Each structure stands twice: as C-alpha cells, then as structure tokens.
Amino acid sequence: xxxxxxxxxxxxxxxxxxxxxxxxxxxxxxxxxxxxxxxxxxxxxxxxxxxxxxxxxxxxxxxxxxxxxxxxxxxxxxxxxxxxxxxxxxxxxxxxxxxxxxxxxxxxxxxxxxxxxxxxxxxxxxxxxxxxxxxxxxxxxxxxxxxxxxxxxxxxxxxxxxxxxxxxxxxxxxxxxxxxxxxxxxxxxxxxxxxxxxxxxxxxxxxxxxxxxxxxxxxxxxxxxxxxxxxxxxxxxxxxxxxxxxxxxxxxxxxxxxxxxxxxxxxxxxxxxxxxxxxxxxxxxxxxxxxxxxxxxxxxxxxxxxxxxxxxxxxxxxxxxxxxxxxxxxxxxxxxxxxxxxxxxxxxxxxxxxxxxxxxxxxxxxxxxxxxxxxxxxxxxxxxxxxxxxxxxxxxxxxxxxxxxxxxxxxxxxxxxxxxxxxxxxxxxxxxxxxxxxxxxxxxxxxxxxxxxxxxxxxxxxxxxxxxxxxxxxxxxxxxxxxxxxxxxxxxxxxxxxxxxxxxxxxxx
Amino acid sequence: xxxxxxxxxxxxxxxxxxxxxxxxxxxxxxxxxxxxxxxxxxxxxxxxxxxxxxxxxxxxxxxxxxxxxxxxxxxxxxxxxxxxxxxxxxxxxxxxxxxxxxxxxxxxxxxxxxxxxxxxxxxxxxxxxxxxxxxxxxxxxxxxxxxxxxxxxxxxxxxxxxxxxxxxxxx
Numbered sequence: 001x002x003x004x005x006x007x008x009x010x011x012x013x014x015x016x017x018x019x020x021x022x023x024x025x026x027x028x029x030x031x032x033x034x035x036x037x038x039x040x041x042x043x044x045x046x047x048x049x050x051x052x053x054x055x056x057x058x059x060x061x062x063x064x065x066x067x068x069x070x071x072x073x074x075x076x077x078x079x080x081x082x083x084x085x086x087x088x089x090x091x092x093x094x095x096x097x098x099x100x101x102x103x104x105x106x107x108x109x110x111x112x113x114x115x116x117x118x119x120x121x122x123x124x125x126x127x128x129x130x131x132x133x134x135x136x137x138x139x140x141x142x143x144x145x146x147x148x149x150x151x152x153x154x155x156x157x158x159x160x161x162x163x164x165x166x167x168x169x170x171x172x173x174x175x176x177x178x179x180x181x182x183x184x185x186x187x188x189x190x191x192x193x194x195x196x197x198x199x200x201x202x203x204x205x206x207x208x209x210x211x212x213x214x215x216x217x218x219x220x221x222x223x224x225x226x227x228x229x230x231x232x233x234x235x236x237x238x239x240x241x242x243x244x245x246x247x248x249x250x251x252x253x254x255x256x257x258x259x260x261x262x263x264x265x266x267x268x269x270x271x272x273x274x275x276x277x278x279x280x281x282x283x284x285x286x287x288x289x290x291x292x293x294x295x296x297x298x299x300x301x302x303x304x305x306x307x308x309x310x311x312x313x314x315x316x317x318x319x320x321x322x323x324x325x326x327x328x329x330x331x332x333x334x335x336x337x338x339x340x341x342x343x344x345x346x347x348x349x350x351x352x353x354x355x356x357x358x359x360x361x362x363x364x365x366x367x368x369x370x371x372x373x374x375x376x377x378x379x380x381x382x383x384x385x386x387x388x389x390x391x392x393x394x395x396x397x398x399x400x401x402x403x404x405x406x407x408x409x410x411x412x413x414x415x416x417x418x419x420x421x422x423x424x425x426x427x428x429x430x431x432x433x434x435x436x437x438x439x440x441x442x443x444x445x446x447x448x449x450x451x452x453x454x455x456x457x458x459x460x461x462x463x464x465x466x467x468x469x470x471x472x473x474x475x476x477x478x479x480x481x482x483x484x485x486x487x488x489x490x491x492x493x494x495x496x497x498x499x500x501x502x503x504x505x506x507x508x509x
Numbered sequence: 510x511x512x513x514x515x516x517x518x519x520x521x522x523x524x525x526x527x528x529x530x531x532x533x534x535x536x537x538x539x540x541x542x543x544x545x546x547x548x549x550x551x552x553x554x555x556x557x558x559x560x561x562x563x564x565x566x567x568x569x570x571x572x573x574x575x576x577x578x579x580x581x582x583x584x585x586x587x588x589x590x591x592x593x594x595x596x597x598x599x600x601x602x603x604x605x606x607x608x609x610x611x612x613x614x615x616x617x618x619x620x621x622x623x624x625x626x627x628x629x630x631x632x633x634x635x636x637x638x639x640x641x642x643x644x645x646x647x648x649x650x651x652x653x654x655x656x657x658x659x660x661x662x663x664x665x666x667x668x669x670x671x672x673x674x675x676x677x678x679x680x
Contacts, residue, residue: 118604160609165569166555168606189605190560193641209635215660259570259633263652272513278524278574285571288609296564298659320678334512505562 002039003062006032010067015231017381019066025333029058029071030081036060036067040359041086042373044445045471048097051199052128056103057289059092059443059454063378068456073103080191082107089360089476096509100126101421114188117141125196126467146181156490160189164494167504168261172494178489183482191508197394198468203229203304203436203459205469210455212297214468215508216402219252220448221455221470222301222465226443227381228457229303232436232461235506239430241305242382243424248306250413251288254321255281255296255448257410258328260501263404267495268344276331280324285483287320297406299422305430314421321417328414332407349484349496353395362479363451363473365500366403369397375447386423387416391426399499435463450474450503472506524578528664530671551583552674555593557661559610559649560642561600564660565627571663584670585630590616595673597666598650601629601636614650622673625655630641634659634666 009077022032036042041062048056058069073080081103084091095113102124104110119125147155151395160168163437170186176215194213198206210225211218223245230237235294235371254479258281280410285295291313292300300306315476335341361369372393376384394401436459444455458467481500556569572579573586587593590613602610614623625646628634633644646652656669 080565085638116605118607123640125640157670160606161557161613165558165566165586167558167561167563168609169567178627189609190558190600190603191605191641192601192603192636193639194636194638196641197636212562212564212635212659215562216567218564267627272517275575276516276520277569279576282571282574282576298564330512330516334516337512342540505560505565 002035002204002407003065003067004130006035006067007065007334013068014440014442015228015235016066016445016462017379019068019071019443020062021068021441024069024071025072026077026081029069030067030083033058033060033083033086033333036062036479037086042362043083043089043476044452045327045469045475046083046090046093046097046457047456047469047471048101048126049105049458049467050101050103054101054103057096057458057469058083058165061452062355066379066443066445067102068441072154072294079104081105084108084302085452086357087360088479093475100124102127102174111144114187114191116143119191125193128341134437136298143186145172145184145186146182147287150176152176166294167505173490173493174212175208175490180490180493181489183485185482187477187478187504188508190505194506194509195467195469196467198470202467203232203457203463203467204433206457206465207302208299210468210470211301213504214472214474215296215298216503217252217448217453217472217506218237218254218296219250219301219470220446222298223249223472224444224446224453224455225468226301226303226458227446228442228455229436229444230433231444231461232440232457233303233433234436235304235431235433238428239382239425240309241429244292244306244309244429245301245418246291246383247317247420247424248300249446249448250416251292251317252297253363253413254324254417254502255284255288255451256408257406258284258324260405260498261328261331261335261403262419263408263498264345264399264495265341267498268341270335270338270341273335273341274333276327280303280309280327284324285318287317290316296484302430305428308428309429314424318418318421319412323393325411325414328407330409335403342400344492344495345403346398348399348492349499351397351480351484354399355483356480357395359480363447363479364405364409364449364477365402365477366451367391367393368401370395375407375452379445383420387419389416398470402499437461448473450501451477470509474502474504474507477502510617511655524581525576527582527671529669530675531668534572535662538619544611552595552670553585553587553593554595554597554670555587555613556597556599557610557613559598559600559606559646560603560636561629565630568663568666569599569626572667577663577667578672579667580675590614591618592622593617595622595624595670596650597626597670598646598652599626599630601638602649603647604641604643607649610646610649610673622653623650624669624673625652626669627661628657628659631655631661
C-alpha cells in the first residue's frame with residue numbers, strides 16, 4: 001500500500017483513533033503529502049507552533065489512518081514548502097499561520113488572512129515570546145481583492161454586517177447583471193484570539209473554550225478536545241459516558257439539521273417550511289434540555305465523561321425523536337413536491353464530485369457531492385464502533401442534494417437516538433482523570449454535524465496548554481463556496497450560502 | 510398545496526404567552542418614557558453579531574419560531590440599522606468588528622436602545638479582552654440592558670427586550 005513506508009517510519013499517537021506521527025524533513029513533508037493526495041487522502045488541518053522549536057504541523061487523513069506531519073523549521077530555513085497545490089484548502093491555513101505565528105509557507109498567496117488592521121505588523125499573537133497586549137492602535141485596511149475587468153462588470157460588496165441574524169463576514173461579488181462571475185470572501189471579522197486564550201487555560205479546562213469555538217458544534221468541539229486530553233492522560237472513560245456523548249452529538253446534529261431545513265425553505269420563499277421546522281427544533285431543544293440538562297450542550301462533554309446523567313429523561317428524548325421523525329418525513333414530501341421550492345433548489349450552487357475532490361470539500365457538503373466520508377463509519381471510535389451508522393451520499397452537488405443529505409441524516413440520527421437509548425450500558429457517567437504527567441501532543445477528531453472537527457492539544461508537563469489548535473471543517477469548505485456560486489444569480493446567494501451553512505466564528509478563531 | 514394547507518390546519522397555533530419584563534436587567538433609564546410614548550409596544554430590532562460564537566444567534570432565531578412568536582407581540586427584526594429602534598448585540602466585540610459596530614450604532618436613528626446578549630456581551634465571557642477582543646459591548650457603545658447566559662434562553666432574551674422598551678417601575 002502506498003502509505004506503508006510512511007506508516008513504518010511513524011509512531012502511534014495516543015488518543016484519536018488510528019493517529020500516527022512523523023518527524024518530517026522539508027522533502028519528506030512534501031513527499032508524504034503527495035502520496036496521501038495521490039490515493040485520495042485529504043488535509044484535515046495545518047497550523048504552526050512558535051513556542052519551543054518552531055514547528056509546522058499538517059494532519060492528513062487517509063482512512064483508517066490519520067498522519068500527523070511535524071516539520072521543525074530551523075532559523076536558517078525560515079519558511080516551509082507550501083501544500084496548496086496538493087491540497088487547495090491549505091492556502092488559507094498557511095496564510096493564517098503566517099498571520100498568527102509569523103511562519104510562512106513558500107506558496108503563491110502571501111496576503112494576510114486573519115490579520116486585518118487591528119494589530120501592528122510586528123505583533124505575532126502566537127509567537128513564543130509574545131505577551132498578550134490589551135490596547136493596540138490600528139490603521140486603515142487595504143486588502144487586495146482580485147478585480148474582474150470587463151464591460152458591464154460591477155462589484156457588489158456585502159458585509160461584514162449582514163441583513164439577517166447571522167455572523168459577519170465580507171463577500172465581494174463581481175457580477176454582470178444578476179449573474180455572478182466571481183465571488184471573493186474575506187473572513188476574520190470575528191477573530192477573538194482563541195488560540196492565544198487557550199494557552200492561558202489549564203489543560204483540564206480547555207474543553208469549555210473548545211465548545212465555544214463554534215456554538216453550533218459545541219459537543220463536537222468539546223468531545224474532540226476531551227479525546228486529545230484523555231489520550232494524553234492515558235485514561236479511558238466509562239462506556240456509559242461514551243454512549244451519552246454520542247447521544248449529545250446526534251442531538252446536536254438533529255438540532256442543526258432541523259434549523260437548516262427550515263431556513264432553506266425560507267430562503268426559497270417558503271415561509272411555511274421555516275414555521276414548521278423551527279417548531280420541531282424548539283420541541284427538540286426542550287427535550288434535550290430535559291434529558292441532558294441544556295438546550296445547547298455547551299458544558300455537557302467534560303474530561304472523564306459527561307457532566308450530567310438524567311437516566312429517566314432519556315426515554316422522553318427517544319419518544320420525541322420518534323415524533324419528529326414522523327413529522328419531518330411528512331414535511332419532506334411537501335418540500336419534494338413543491339414546484340416553487342424545487343425550482344430554487346435544483347441546479348443551484350452546484351459543486352461537481354470532481355471539483356469537490358479537487359478542492360477537498362468535506363463533511364455534509366462533501367457527501368452531497370460524492371465525497372462519501374463520515375468519521376462515524378470510517379474511523380469509528382466508541383460507541384460508534386458498536387453502532388452501525390448509515391452513511392448518506394449524493395452526487396448532484398446542488399442545493400437540492402445538500403437538502404436531501406440533511407433529510408436523510410436527520411432520519412438516521414433520530415433513529416440512532418432510539419437505538420442509543422435502548423442499548424446504552426449502565427455504570428458511571430464520569431470519572432476523575434489523573435493529570436497527564438508528561439508533556440505531549442494529542443489529537444481528537446469527531447464527525448460534527450458540519451464535518452470533521454479536529455483538535456490538536458500540546459500540553460506541558462505541569463498541565464498547562466502550550467498550544468491548542470481547534471479546527472472547524474469550515475476551513476475546507478469556505479473556499480468551495482466561491483466556486484459554487486459562479487454562474488448563479490446574486491439573489492440565490494443566501495440560499496446557496498445557507499445550504500453549506502459554514503461557521504464564521506469556528507473559522508476565524 | 511393541499512398537503513401544505515392540511516398541515517397548517519393540523520398543527521394550528523402554538524404560540525405561548527410572553528414572559529413579563531424583568532426590572533433586574535435594567536442598566537440605564539435614559540429615553541424610556543419617551544420611547545414608550547412614541548412607540549407604544551411595537552419595535553424594530555437590528556441584530557449585530559460583534560464576535561459571537563454563534564450560540565446566542567441560535568437562541569435569537571428561536572424568538573422568531575411559532576412558539577415564542579416575537580412578531581405576535583409587535584416586535585420584528587429588520588435588515589438595516591436605519592430602520593431600527595433597538596440594536597441587539599451578541600458576542601464580545603472583536604476588534605475587527607469595532608468599527609462596523611460603531612457605524613451601525615451611529616446609523617441607528619434616535620431614540621434608540623441597545624441590548625447586549627449573553628455572557629460575552631455582558632463581560633467578554635470566556636474570551637475576555639485581548640489583542641483581538643475589545644470585551645463587553647459596553648466597552649464600545651452605550652448599552653441599556655444586558656442579559657447574561659451562555660447562551661441565554663429565549664425567555665430571558667425576550668424579557669430583556671421587553672424590559673428595554675417598558676417604562677421603569679419607579680417612574
């Protein structure tokens with residue numbers, strides 16, 4: 001097998017299933033990435049660590065293996081080989097690493113990405129020696145957008161403040177009439193210094209921040225963090241705790257899918273859909289609060305297990321899941337048969353399977369464009385190794401396909417709720433984890449509702465966080481939206497954007 | 510079409526009663542009486558995400574669902590600050606959003622109110638103040654009412670909005 005020589009020179013990592021680490025040289029960094037790309041593997045995350053020996057990391061996935069490449073950058077070298085030609089998603093990750101740590105890739109696009117004008121050119125938030133500052137003077141911002149020249153080409157700037165109840169970001173459209181020739185995104189408006197903040201927290205509390213990287217993926221973020229932490233502590237959690245975590249993760253998936261299906265109906269002018277799905281979502285959130293303690297499970301997954309176990313509320317959750325499954329089935333028929341909705345959904349925002357593979361489109365959006373990857377099936381960690389999750393996939397890659405994938409995944413998650421409640425083992429829901437006794441780097445990766453949520457956690461021997469990199473799958477998918485919109489009309493942008501529903505906060509850090 | 514109408518009939522109206530205003534949330538008393546006289550109970554709100562993790566947004570969305578039905582008590586969300594009586598601001602204010610938030614505030618005509626939502630809006634939350642975050646909303650624009658929570662449940666957000674527009678108890 002093509003990756004054999006890399007696996008042979010790698011060491012197993014504690015924590016995330018199938019994770020292995022390779023100490024890379026600039027040549028092996030590129031060669032390994034090439035081999036992974038050649039067999040259809042993808043880039044999970046890329047980040048830099050300026051503390052200690054300056055190192056850049058790339059996590060690559062080729063199921064069932066996660067390869068962590070660690071490339072130490074000497075003072076003499078100063079830069080590292082860029083991976084954007086192999087993995088286009090690496091381009092922005094490399095730009096962000098340069099903004100925050102000052103470590104540059106030798107690649108084409110050297111524009112700042114997360115750095116706007118709010119901090120001085122020589123301030124590096126994640127540089128080993130930097131102290132967090134509180135008041136820095138800014139200056140005017142001059143971002144070099146790519147211009148489109150030609151007769152009748154107009155530029156429409158949108159944002160950062162958007163017209164609805166939604167996160168901020170900037171979209172620069174180049175249009176002829178209503179048709180979009182090009183879209184360029186500029187993000188980073190909600191950059192809050194999360195990675196610097198992690199380094200101020202004790203490792204045993206980092207899960208609280210990991211949950212709040214993207215609020216709609218709180219369970220996925222905190223679970224990925226706890227996987228990394230528990231791996232470093234070489235601790236195993238009780239079986240019941242793992243099953244409760246899965247219950248929470250599926251609950252989060254259901255809430256997001258219900259919300260999106262309603263919003264997508266609304267974006268196509270079908271307010272009935274929004275009214276019905278938002279009603280079902282409210283029912284679901286209330287049932288979640290009764291069974292698991294919160295509507296949004298920001299503090300449910302903790303190191304050692306979960307924070308609360310209301311055994312008696314679980315049966316009600318399963319009953320609510322059955323109700324919602326029946327209702328959403330009926331709503332699906334209405335959506336499918338509604339001519340106006342179909343007219344908007346079909347052939348809008350299409351990403352072909354070939355383009356999706358080339359750009360590394362992942363998660364739910366990827367599955368709607370033939371990229372049939374789902375960590376619950378491909379890299380099944382407890383309890384998913386005892387549950388058979390049906391993987392959902394389409395090939396049309398349009399809004400209709402992303403809606404269909406949501407409907408199918410919704411039904412599957414509702415079914416899983418019932419199965420988990422029936423089969424969940426008894427026992428403890430949480431154990432006290434002994435503090436890790438040595439420094440180390442651990443990984444966690446969880447299939448959140450949007451896609452693979454990844455956390456890399458580097459701790460010191462005394463339980464502090466040296467560096468934590470939380471990675472939302474929006475990094476891979478935001479650039480693909482720029483392609484999906486081409487040839488569509490501007491009024492379809494909200495619909496197409498919502499069909500991806502990417503995180504701004506999860507991306508901006 | 511028939512199935513759609515059928516479902517509308519079967520589900521019916523599911524709106525709950527609104528919660529009462531909560532005086533414990535009041536921060537400033539400016540403009541209260543005047544606003545009530547001018548506006549009565551109807552209100553237009555512009556939401557601004559100044560740096561939120563998007564959790565508070567999810568609970569604000571819930572206000573528009575048929576159960577909370579904020580439009581049913583005469584309060585709606587608008588697309589432009591120029592149409593708004595009130596700004597609902599979420600998140601700690603990221604420094605990249607400071608300018609946008611100030612311009613949105615300035616574009617909102619007087620009389621106006623500002624409600625800061627969530628732990629982050631009240632105090633900067635877990636993110637705090639640093640090179641990238643200016644912290645709580647009141648550090649950047651004047652705030653009338655602030656409601657804590659991570660995220661605050663829709664009832665609390667609704668109570669905060671109603672508190673902001675109702676006359677204070679001691680007037």
